[in-house]
Structure formats: C-alpha cells, structure tokens
Amino acid sequence: MPHRIVHMLRAARGGGRRPVMLAIAGDSAAGKTTLTRGLVRCLGADRMTAVCVDDYHRYDRAERAGKPFTALHPDCNHIEIMEQHLQLLSLGEPVLKPVYDHSTGRLVRPELVRPRDFVIVEGLLPLHTAMARACFDITVYLDPPEDLRHSWKIDRDCSRRGYTEQQVRAELTRREPESAAFVRPQRRWADIVVRFAPVPGRPGPLSAELLLRPTIDHPELAPVIAEAARHQRDTALHLRLHRDTDGRPVDALHVHGYVGSDESSIVKNALWDRLADRPGLSAEALGKVGDAGTSDPLAITQLLLLYHLLEARQTGEVRALA
Numbered sequence: 001m002p003h004r005i006v007h008m009l010r011a012a013r014g015g016g017r018r019p020v021m022l023a024i025a026g027d028s029a030a031g032k033t034t035l036t037r038g039l040v041r042c043l044g045a046d047r048m049t050a051v052c053v054d055d056y057h058r059y060d061r062a063e064r065a066g067k068p069f070t071a072l073h074p075d076c077n078h079i080e081i082m083e084q085h086l087q088l089l090s091l092g093e094p095v096l097k098p099v100y101d102h103s104t105g106r107l108v109r110p111e112l113v114r115p116r117d118f119v120i121v122e123g124l125l126p127l128h129t130a131m132a133r134a135c136f137d138i139t140v141y142l143d144p145p146e147d148l149r150h151s152w153k154i155d156r157d158c159s160r161r162g163y164t165e166q167q168v169r170a171e172l173t174r175r176e177p178e179s180a181a182f183v184r185p186q187r188r189w190a191d192i193v194v195r196f197a198p199v200p201g202r203p204g205p206l207s208a209e210l211l212l213r214p215t216i217d218h219p220e221l222a223p224v225i226a227e228a229a230r231h232q233r234d235t236a237l238h239l240r241l242h243r244d245t246d247g248r249p250v251d252a253l254h255v256h257g258y259v260g261s262d263e264s265s266i267v268k269n270a271l272w273d274r275l276a277d278r279p280g281l282s283a284e285a286l287g288k289v290g291d292a293g294t295s296d297p298l299a300i301t302q303l304l305l306l307y308h309l310l311e312a313r314q315t316g317e318v319r320a321l322a
C-alpha cells in the first residue's frame, strides 16, 4: 500500500527533519482561510507554510463553465499531483506548486514552496484519498450550517471574486451533489470537527462546537473549564459527551458566542500556558475575522490547534494510520 510507505518514510525521517502537517478541509466559504490566517500570523510566516489545494484545479474558471462537473469534483482537480506534492512537503522537500488566482479565475505561474517547520494544507479535498491523509499529523474539518456557509459565500464571492448573488446561488445548487459525494465525506477523517454557528434563540456572535475525536491526544480541558465556571454564573463554556455520527461517544467542547471576556481569558490563558514553545508567538492575530471583527470561539479553536501543532513538533511522533 503506497500510503503505508509514505507513513514509514515520515516516521524514519524523525520529528526535527520533517514538518508538522495540518489539514483543514471544508466546503467553499466554510472558514478555512480565516482559521488558517490567524495560525500563520501567530506562529509567523518564517515557521509556517500555508498551501491551498484548490491551486490543483485542472481547469480555469472559463474552461470549467463548459464541463459537466464543478470545482468540487476530483476529476476537476489534479488529485494525483496534489498527492505527490503532499508527500514531498510532508518529508520536508520543496515543490513547484500550481497557482489558481481566485480574483480572476485563472491558472497563473507556478510557485516554489519550501515547507517550514509547520505546513497547513487547506482546501476542498485535502483528505479525499488515503495517500493524502497519510501525509498529515492533525486533521480538521470545518462544518458550519449550510445556510450560514451559503451567506458567507454570497458575501465573499460577490465582494471579492466578481460574482453576482444570482450566480453564486445557482452555483451552490449545481454543486450540492458533489459537496455530498466528495467534500462532506471528509468529515469522517477529521481529528477535530469545528462548527461555527449561531446560538438558537440568542442573536449575537457565533458559537463554536468542537468535536474532539480520540484519534489524537487532546489537552485535559475539564479543569480549565471548571476554573472558568467558578468566575461566571451563566457559564458559556462546556465540555460534553456527544454521540458521533457513527454512534461512538466523543468529547464536544462548546464555546458560546456570548462568552464573557473574563471567562474566555481564563481558558485562553490556560491554553496559551500549555503551548509547548511560546517564545516568538504572537497572540494578537488570534480570533480575527476579516479586518475588523474578533471572535473568542475562533481564538480558542486556533489555540487548540496551536497546542496540537507544537506538541506534534515536540514529540516528533507520526500518528497511527486510520
């Protein structure tokens, strides 16, 4: 099985000589770039490389218009080249990556990517194949409710990608069968499933629900949450046992959007204190949404991911294959 060989090669190379690889999968406008940006800014571009695998689109926007499938279909992407590049990056080797320009819809000059200590790979299909999955240390799936994702996509694509609202709505309808067939199934391969969503009946900032699957070792959160609860009567942070989609029990961390700054600071500080390698990190970029907004649920999600990135770097262990 070729993906087992990649796994063995990564293990043989040793922690310090290959990057820690994080996948962030999710549908269009699920929040992948927003989550990634804060992580890159916090760790610093000198230590982290971010790659978007939508750059492996096989056709540009004009060519795609005449095809019987959308950008979400594996046939619309150079999946085998993506796999090759993920293998190389995960072993610490550079790649000449294609580039898709979302502002024009064109494929442009490829760029040389050298993996740094940490590599984030975000996009529509980073967990689609066993080979791609074997390249990652940590995997995340972003799973906002569909109506929220649709409104995020309409706002973003109309303001930054030159689409009209009608075009975006028509495209979302056209994409739905391929979302169901190729994008959403990746949720099952995620160590952490993140859902930003409004609190029912309580307008205001979005909450986050994080499913913490036992496929990786999560930090002990119960004492942190208990400490935060001592300072707040109507606590906005909870750790609960959920049933996963396959019926298995799984921890779920809820961070409500209305979390008070005292309570969220206790949790953020506790997570920050547990980061394996803090010097040089910048906390200011965490929780930023666009240019103006901030979100404590997003900041806590990013801190949890930083914890995993830095732990993986420190232990140097390669996770077991799923």
Ligand SMILES: Nc1ncnc2c1ncn2[C@@H]1O[C@H](COP(=O)(O)OP(=O)(O)O)[C@@H](O)[C@H]1O
Pocket (backbone or CB within 6 Å): 026, 027, 028, 029, 030, 031, 032, 033, 034, 035, 152, 153, 156, 196, 206, 289, 290, 295, 298
């Ligand atoms: N956690 C969040 N809280 C609030 N708004 C968000 C969040 N994540 C994303 N958004 C909104 O959704 C839009 C699309 O997000 P983006 O990160 O570009 O998605 P993707 O990279 O998955 O296509 C952003 O422009 C932003 O307005």
Ligand SMILES: O=C(COP(=O)(O)O)[C@H](O)[C@H](O)COP(=O)(O)O
Pocket (backbone or CB within 6 Å): 027, 028, 029, 030, 032, 054, 061, 071, 101, 102, 103, 105, 123, 124, 161
């Ligand atoms: O679904 C996506 C992924 O990007 P994102 O996750 O950032 O939405 C885009 O629609 C395609 O890549 C095509 O790009 P475009 O629509 O710009 O031609």
